[in-house]
Amino acid sequence: MFKQWRRRRAIERVRAGNGRPLKRFRWWQPLSRSLMYLPADAPGRPAEYAVDVRHMRSENDMGETGAHLYRDGYQYARSVVPAVFPIEGGAIEVATTTFGLRRCHYVADDGTERQLVPDPRSGEGRRARLDRDHPVLSRWIGVVSVILLLVALLLGLPALVESLSRIPPVAERWGTFTSPLDLPVWSTVVIGLVAAVASTERALRLRYSAWLDEN
Numbered sequence: 001m002f003k004q005w006r007r008r009r010a011i012e013r014v015r016a017g018n019g020r021p022l023k024r025f026r027w028w029q030p031l032s033r034s035l036m037y038l039p040a041d042a043p044g045r046p047a048e049y050a051v052d053v054r055h056m057r058s059e060n061d062m063g064e065t066g067a068h069l070y071r072d073g074y075q076y077a078r079s080v081v082p083a084v085f086p087i088e089g090g091a092i093e094v095a096t097t098t099f100g101l102r103r104c105h106y107v108a109d110d111g112t113e114r115q116l117v118p119d120p121r122s123g124e125g126r127r128a129r130l131d132r133d134h135p136v137l138s139r140w141i142g143v144v145s146v147i148l149l150l151v152a153l154l155l156g157l158p159a160l161v162e163s164l165s166r167i168p169p170v171a172e173r174w175g176t177f178t179s180p181l182d183l184p185v186w187s188t189v190v191i192g193l194v195a196a197v198a199s200t201e202r203a204l205r206l207r208y209s210a211w212l213d214e215n
Contacts, residue, residue, distance in 0.1 A: 013079045034052075034123070035119040037118075053066070066080055067094040089108055089109060092104070099203040102206065145198040148198040
């Protein structure tokens with residue numbers, strides 16, 4: 001029920017586009033822009049759709065990221081994310097994380113899902129090409145990303161627990177916790193950078209885990 005309410009709210013946030021043409025993907029935008037396509041290859045869907053997400057550009061005064069839907073190359077609709085764009089035969093759902101796309105799928109009325117195709121010049125497109133041309137290397141990169149995030153999580157968790165335990169109401173009831181790991185500042189910075197790189201790699205593959213990513 002909550003999921004249905006959230007979906008309705010996302011649809012209500014959709015606004016009409018201004019009809020401007022879709023700009024081509026530039027070589028310097030792999031990490032700042034995502035561009036995904038839904039070809040016109042299904043009965044009842046005569047138009048090609050494209051979803052354009054600028055990760056470093058705010059859609060409103062609240063700093064929320066926006067997703068823009070293009071129909072046959074012209075802006076058709078826009079919304080903050082998470083977004084749900086109703087189209088012929090279903091809807092396009094878009095969600096993001098701090099590091100890129102979390103989801104960009106076409107969900108048909110019968111419940112079947114299909115991920116949109118990334119622009120070949122985008123970060124997602126380049127990562128998909130690596131997976132297609134070098135599947136073994138791609139799998140190993142994915143495994144390393146998960147390992148790095150797990151290490152960062154395990155090393156950072158004690159410090160997080162220590163910080164939370166120092167909150168007065170928590171300390172009064174359960175006492176304070178002292179982390180057994182006394183990491184120097186430089187190692188904390190390195191761990192943060194490594195986790196960011198690993199999370200970005202997963203976002204380029206549209207992989208997301210609530211307990212692993214963005215922690």
